[in-house]
Amino acid sequence: MKIATWNVNSIRTRMEHVTNWLQENPVDVLCVQETKVVNEDFPRSPLEALGYHLYIYGQKSYNGVALISRAPLTDVKMGFSAVLPETLVDDLDDQKRVISGIVNDQVRLINLYVPNGSSVGSDKYEYKLRWLKTLREYVQALMLQLPNNLLICGDFNIALEDLDIHNPQGREKMVMATDLERESLKAVLDLGLQDVFRKFNQEGGQYSWWDYRTAAFRRNLGWRIDHHYATQPLYDSAKSCTIDLAPRKLEKPSDHAPVIVEL
Numbered sequence: 001m002k003i004a005t006w007n008v009n010s011i012r013t014r015m016e017h018v019t020n021w022l023q024e025n026p027v028d029v030l031c032v033q034e035t036k037v038v039n040e041d042f043p044r045s046p047l048e049a050l051g052y053h054l055y056i057y058g059q060k061s062y063n064g065v066a067l068i069s070r071a072p073l074t075d076v077k078m079g080f081s082a083v084l085p086e087t088l089v090d091d092l093d094d095q096k097r098v099i100s101g102i103v104n105d106q107v108r109l110i111n112l113y114v115p116n117g118s119s120v121g122s123d124k125y126e127y128k129l130r131w132l133k134t135l136r137e138y139v140q141a142l143m144l145q146l147p148n149n150l151l152i153c154g155d156f157n158i159a160l161e162d163l164d165i166h167n168p169q170g171r172e173k174m175v176m177a178t179d180l181e182r183e184s185l186k187a188v189l190d191l192g193l194q195d196v197f198r199k200f201n202q203e204g205g206q207y208s209w210w211d212y213r214t215a216a217f218r219r220n221l222g223w224r225i226d227h228h229y230a231t232q233p234l235y236d237s238a239k240s241c242t243i244d245l246a247p248r249k250l251e252k253p254s255d256h257a258p259v260i261v262e263l
């Protein structure tokens with residue numbers, strides 16, 4: 001089974017990139033983030049023509065996540081409130097950032113678009129920390145269903161290690177790399193999840209996001225913020241986890257590259 005995550009930075013803008021990539025890389029499930037479109041305006045037909053089933057949790061102009069799957073998924077859940085009490089979720093589902101489903105009756109897949117946080121100490125930064133705290137409750141609840149077969153992927157907007165940043169100097173004050181963000185993500189991982197990419201790749205210089213500015217991609221001034229985290233049995237069964245740089249080289253690309261795991 002192959003599962004990919006890709007922040008496409010607008011599915012309508014990048015649809016040709018996505019369909020071409022899927023034809024060259026026929027993964028079982030593609031998890032996309034930042035679709036930036038409401039459900040009814042999502043461009044379904046090009047993907048359905050390739051034989052994919054779509055599960056969409058969209059929002060106009062911002063955010064939005066979707067699962068694009070070869071086989072129908074079961075028990076699809078959209079938003080935190082599909083699992084947690086509304087009193088705990090509060091306003092967090094106003095932004096469409098989390099969707100999950102079961103693949104082949106075996107693996108619970110969670111697709112995330114974690115808030116960026118904007119700047120350290122800002123309201124958006126505090127929102128991100130609150131969102132991550134709620135994510136831990138959400139993951140813990142879903143683990144009761146399939147405790148051994150859980151895969152969480154997406155754009156986490158967090159570089160968990162200094163190795164994940166081209167220049168980590170001063171990272172303590174940089175959003176996406178502060179201690180509080182890392183600790184919040186580690187609290188989720190402490191439920192029993194491991195970084196699949198690092199099972200196969202221990203070297204630096206491997207990134208999944210590059211700023212559009214300052215020729216960052218050409219100079220490989222990137223961050224690894226798109227991840228696959230798996231429970232131990234899935235982690236052990238993983239055969240590979242790779243970052244595909246080819247779509248980032250295209251004209252008008254997303255600023256992220258796909259990350260593919262094979263189980």
